[in-house]
Amino acid sequence: MLPSPATFSRRAISRRHATAPRRNTKLFELLSSRARLTNFGFLLLVVLTVTSLLYNLRFLFLVRHPEYINSSALLSTISRDPAARQLTHLVIVPGHAIWKGTDPELRLREDQWVLEDYQNGGGRVAAFFAHILRGAELVQEDEKALLVFSGGQTRSTSTTTEAESYMRLALAAEVFQTGSSPFNRATTEDHALDSFQNFLFSIARFREYTGKYPTKVTIVGYEFKRARFTDLHRAALRWPIEQFKYIGVDLDVDHHATAEAGERQSGYLPYSKDLYGCHSVLLSKRRQRNLYTRFHSYYQSCPELRRLMDWCPTMSGEGEGLFTGRLPWDPP
Template identity: 55%
Template sequence: MLPFPVAFSSRTDSRTRHYRSTRDVLLTRARITNLGFLLLAGFAALSFLLNLWHYFTDLTTYEPQDGRGPYSAPRGIWETLQRDKSLEEIDHLVMVPGHAIWKGMSVEERLDEDQWVLEPYQRGGGRISAFFAHIVGGAELAREDEHSLLVFSGGQTRPSSTTTEAESYMRLASVSDILPSSYSSSALRATTENYALDSYQNLLFSIARFHEYTGRWPSKISIVGYEFKRRRFTELHRAALRWPADRFDYIGIDADGDTELARQGELQNGYLLYTQDTYGCHDTLLSKRRARNPSMRFHPYYSSAPALGPLLNWCPGRAEGGQTAVYPGPLPWDHGTAFGRDS
């Protein structure tokens, strides 16, 4: 402890001790040893580190009461979540990727192009009937398997819309009365993934959303989408995530009529681009993502699915072996025992 400087009266005949003013005390020089300085510095450093650890631990991790491991999210978020018990049996992800935004209110408007926010090339050719067929196909598949979760995936991709592709698909499925529910409870076995900006993100983000919704990883994935996009999902996106082929299924439904033009467009503007940029994070594919994000949305999956954080951030370049280098890190589905509940 530092000495507290004091002074006594200069009068030799006074027995009363007089203390200096606070100002004088603070301005008076004090001697301190090197050991004392080091001790004080050490205590200050230790206090700073403890406070820093306490701050970040309290802010970024939370240990749920169900024993499923810590999450990288503030406690205030996870304390608001209460999953239905029936979700503990869910292990099958059924995903429907979005392609447009439905703005109608009744099921009778499902095939009215004026009730859809469409790109010019999407008008005509029976495309919106294909969109609805994807929705119905995904719902039917989910209803057939009581252990499945239906996920509509697609972000707020149009500047003229205030909703997402996924939310609009979910709303259309709801007014059509085709959404699956749990047999053992009132829990709805359907949800939305509202941030994907392309097909690769449709798949990856839906896995993350499945985990966010159920607290588990899926053991099987089924996708209901365009038949002409089958190879993109099964050969490229699945392989980019290193997802096991025997746990992956694709149900293809194309629009009525001639699809040759659509197949050629898919080859040039989709499949071949991903063969050169596996994770869609460079040049043309990155520009597409930016153009489809006019509302500046960003996903929460670094927090709700932290095991996928490195994969979510993976964008290989020259240093990693080129733009087609497959993510080399560990993934929750690397081993069959990793499926299901977090360890």
């Protein structure tokens, strides 16, 4: 018995509905699939895009930071004494004021110095010269030591740097026992704006002067600043404690307690929360002291320290945010 037209029609419609989803799925897979040539082209496009992006980022980086560009013309002017390669011990004398005098016999008179108001009285001027004298003694005791006077052009009434004035006084007072002639194991670091930079930039200056980094550091400064240098600055630079020494020279004992209180409030506590001195109060101090818009040379001369010099973690608890990159004085 033959099926009726109505039955035939229902079967045909049923078959069409059953096969339609299958056909649609195959069509979608066909349209969405890529040929091998298409996949290769897509991959090539991605590679070219990434390469172009990296090249442009590098270009922008160099334009924003021209000091990172190697300058053979600049470095070709450097001619180091071969004996400097034998130096391994860095002795740092941080500057605190500017000696403007010409007669070393008058060095203990406050009117011979450019001082902040709080530096008047209390034997500070005598302490400045004691720092200079002790630094000179140390380099004479160790033939592998280089003395670095550190301090920038921080006073509006002076055209010289703290470091240069210390060196000038040292030579005038003949502390190196060479007459007024230059002493080849003493130099200046003329860019530091605070104690952290005294430490870091003096290491960089040692690298400029000798062509290598020191293996030992001694700092001569106020006794009441010992904790700031030893516990905070040294830790921030990850300088090994066994290769570090701090020699403290105190103020007049009558003013020591006042100086200690001021150091804790204005030095130790701010640095304990901002180890690299790159935020708020400490950054503001650097800006106020950089009156003549000076720029240091250490990006160029010490490329190994670039990341450290730019390191600025968010402010946090004491001891947090330490620089984690590789440093020249890290153990091998």
